[in-house]
Amino acid sequence: MTPLPNYRPQQLSLGPLESEILHIVWEKGEVSVKDVHEQILSDPDRELAYTSVTTVLRRLTNKGWLSCYKQGRVFYWVPLVSREQGEAIKSYEQLHRFLSISNPEVVASFADSLDTASVEQLKAIASRIESVRRQRENK
Known part of the structure; x- marks a missing residue:
């Protein structure tokens, strides 16, 4: 049984793309925009702008689901809850x-x-x- 964590995101509601990207982050553990973008575009029937991925990752960070850090010139996102x-x-x-x-x-x-x-x-x-x-x- 997974106990409720002490930490909770500020906003629980997520749109479909936010949910999809959050699941990608959970799967990989740590991602860059490029990682997520490539994962989504691995489906030949999908189109999504690189900047849209950046926007959604930032939105998930603002909602309290992800944390972001910079290493060199690349930003990485990690989940704050499993x-x-x-x-x-x-x-x-x-x-x-x-x-x-x-x-x-x-x-x-x-x-x-x-x-x-x-x-x-x-x-x-x-x-x-x-x-x-x-x-x-x-x-």
Whole structure:
């Protein structure tokens, strides 16, 4: 289970190109604009300006997903959270928003519409949560 990191990006919402480029950074660990641009253009059906990649990398930095440093004349970007941490943060925020509806009828209606497999998943999740809480208490 990936714990929620203490650090969280300032802005979680990402556009499709931002998400695609963030996944490239996660895959490679450290990238230059050239690295990302070449990766995207490896698909012969894609076109994307080099400057667009730079803009998106800067936007991801401003949103708090990436950090940038310069080595020589080249800028490099690295992720501030791992892919797993990013997914955990986004999932947490979505669940938190859903539960903050504060209308028990909506939540109950949703839970009532789940199929058997989903109910079993929820039971497994509840069991895992209980296990993690017990471990924390025993520390």
